[in-house]
Amino acid sequence: MTQIVRFAPMAEVDADLGLLTAGERARHERLVAEADKRAYVAAHVLVRECAAELLGTSREEIVIEQRCARCGSSEHGAPSVADAAAVRVSLSHTRGQVAAVAAGRGCGIDVEKVSRGPDRALSRREAAWVAGQEDAAYAFTRLWVRKEALVKAGHGSMAAAQRLDVLAGDPSGDAPADRVGAVRLTQWEGSGFLGAVAICADMWTES
Structure with missing residues (x-):
C-alpha cells in the first residue's frame, strides 16, 4: 500500500x-x-x-x-x-x-466548504469556465481545492495561483483536470464540502 x-x-x-x-x-x-x-x-x-x-x-x-x-x-x-x-x-x-x-511519494490534500472565491485566484480560462457554470461556488471550489493540493504536493505556488491552471488540457477547458504534469488529482465530495488529493507519479526519495 x-x-x-x-x-x-x-x-x-x-x-x-x-x-x-x-x-x-x-x-x-x-x-x-x-x-x-x-x-x-x-x-x-x-x-x-x-x-x-x-x-x-x-x-x-x-x-x-x-x-x-x-x-x-x-x-x-x-x-x-x-x-x-x-x-x-x-x-x-x-x-x-x-x-x-x-x-511514499509527494502528496498534498485540501478540503474546503463550498464557496465562491475571488477571480484573482483563477486564470482567465478558469474564471471564464466558473462564470459559465450553473453553480459558480461549486465550480470555484472544485478548482481551488486542486490548486491547494497541488501546491502542498510541491507543484506551483499559491502566491501565483492564477498561473496554476487546473482545467483539463483541451482548448474548451470543460472540466477540472485529473492530472497536471506528473501529479494525479482525485476529487472528494461531502455534504457542503469539496476536497482534492494530489499524488505525484514518482516515489519520494531524499535529495
Whole structure:
C-alpha cells in the first residue's frame, strides 16, 4: 500500500490533544474560535492515523514535525513524519471537516466548504469556465481545492495561483483536470464540502 487518504467529519475523529507535540499545541492555543481549535486537533490526529497505517504502527508512535524549507521556521511549512524520511504527509481542515494523506511519494490534500472565491485566484480560462457554470461556488471550489493540493504536493505556488491552471488540457477547458504534469488529482465530495488529493507519479526519495 503506497498511500492512505482520509476525509472525515471533524466530529468522527478521536481528536486527542495529548498526541500533539508542544509546537502543535502552541499553534492550537493561538487559534481563537473553538471550532477552529477542534478542527486543528482533528486534522493533526488524522494525519497521524494515516501515517501509522502506512507504516504499520500506532498513531501514538507518530511525531509530526513542521519546518519551512525556505526560512527554517518551525511555525509554518510542510508537515513531515519524524524519523520516516520515506513517508510524505499532508493535512487540511476547515470547520466541520478534516482531511489527511500519507504516501511514499509527494502528496498534498485540501478540503474546503463550498464557496465562491475571488477571480484573482483563477486564470482567465478558469474564471471564464466558473462564470459559465450553473453553480459558480461549486465550480470555484472544485478548482481551488486542486490548486491547494497541488501546491502542498510541491507543484506551483499559491502566491501565483492564477498561473496554476487546473482545467483539463483541451482548448474548451470543460472540466477540472485529473492530472497536471506528473501529479494525479482525485476529487472528494461531502455534504457542503469539496476536497482534492494530489499524488505525484514518482516515489519520494531524499535529495
